[in-house]
Amino acid sequence: MHAQTRSLALTVLASAMLMTVLDGSIVTVAMPAIQADLGFTPAGLSWVVNAYLIAFGSLLLLAGRLGDLIGRKRMFLAGTAVFTAASLLAAVAGSPAVLIAARFLQGAGSAMSSAVSLGILVTLFTEPRERARAIAVFSFTGAAGASVGQVLGGLLTDALSWNWIFFINLPIGAAAIALAARVLPADRGLGLRAGADALGALLVTAGLMTGIYAVVRIEEHGAASAHTLGLGALALALLAGFLVRQRRAATPLMPLRILRSRAVAGANLVQLLMVAALFSFQVLVALYLQKVQGYGATATGLAMLPAALVIGAVSLGVSARLVTRFGERAVLLTGLGLLVGVLGLLTRLPVHASYAVDLLPVMLLAAGFGLALPALTSLGMSGADEADAGLASGLFNTTQQIGMALGVAVLTTLAAARTEALGAAGAGAAEALTGGYRLAFAVGTGLLLAALAVAATVLRAKTPARPQTPETPEAPRAPQTPEAPQVPRPAEAEAVTAA
Secondary structure (H helix, E strand, C coil), rough: CHHHHHHHHHHHHHHHHHHHHHHHHHHHHHHHHHHHHHHHCCCHHHHHHHHHHHHHHHHHHHHHHHHHCCCCCHHHHHHHHHHHHHHHHHCCCHHHHHHHHHHHHHHHHHHHHHHHHHHHHHHHCCCHHHHHHHHHHHHHHHHHHHHHHHHHHHHHHHHCCCCCCHHHHHHHHHHHHHHHHHHHCCCCCCCHHCCCCCCHHHHHHHHHHHHHHHHHHHHCCCCCCCCHHHHHHHHHHHHHHHHHHHHHHHCCCHHHHHCHHHHHHHHHHHHHHHHHHHHHHHHHCCCCEEEEEEEECCHHHHHHHHHHHHHHHHHHHHHHHHHHCCCCCHHHHHHHHHHHHHHHHCCCCCCCCHHHHHHHHHHCCCHHHHHHHHHHHHHHHHHHHHHHHHHHHHHHHHHHHHHHHHHHHHHHHHHHHHHHHHCCCHCHHHHHHHHHHHHHHHHHHHHHHHHHHHHCCCCCCCCCCCCCCCCCCCCCCCCCCCCCCCHHHHHHHHHHCCE
């Protein structure tokens, strides 16, 4: 494929990722306006976010495998079309029920397109330096999109109305569909007979949906409540049944061989821990700025904008070159070290903060995310062969969504409990809130330290050895074959070993 065509394809994939990430963050600052206009109850309002998260997180793995079976391009186009149509429905919604249904459909469409995006990317860019840069662009889009979404959501809601946070997706979605149809590589897929496991699909989707539902309701019911523990046990039972089914099925939905890869398993575990800490950072810092420091919606987004800028500068200008020179593992460890500093500094937040002294250094250290995420993404995709690229992509995105949901639910619950305890002990409102946020940031720091330990041990560098299993890549000097995965050889030889 011509270099210009591949660049356009990358633009399409990054644009779809931008829509997905924007949609997850842009709605948060418009929630009060949505509640006032449509008459949501306080409990019902949370479903504007929860409906999206449940559909998105639970369907990613299924969508990724179906992309491998029916063709990743078809799945991407269908998902983008569903998301765009659902955005129109959300924009014109006149009742809470319609908006919640539209948000669920948006989550489903996002899952369909996001699950195969990385799989398409790694088959488009096979040369190590090009792939590292492409993944850096893709990762930057996701990392910076959340901060941009908060600013954009505030501006659109204040200047026009909340409806425009959904209308804005229509031209982007239409352009992405038109361009994707022309520039994305056509692939026929393996065929449904290669993995049409209907029972497995039912078990994994039901298990993930039940688990995410339980997590997003923790703040309302409590972590130790019968509701949370019962649904959690049901989710674990369904997922255990899915794994048993995959071991026995003639055509499994998720061939378990993918989990034998040290790179795939380790990178997904690191991502789960990292995202759980950092997505809660985004949510809790926004709450701190608004509830303690008195910032408005737009001012909050602008205050967090430096983080997006440094992430972008590092992702696009530095990370690819560092990965090529030092390997994914070394870059990942450096990025995680910087991120430990981010949450570590936040454990000392004062009630009366100076932005330049107390918050700006934190935003600048967020550059570590621009190092860690591209390196982690490359590691997470490096252990899968081409036939499983969509599955690996869906698995990686599923881990990300579960980490986000778990992190926000658990850390906000801890913060709320600490705030309540401090308030009962006589602390003022601002002091109690700040104390709660400090506890959450301390736990988040622990999660990042755990991620750093896993990355340093599980993803340790080893002397390259000739592979012993069918799905392991050929030696770097051997020519590529249809069965060999398209992975960046120098980086893999330096950073990971696919078992």
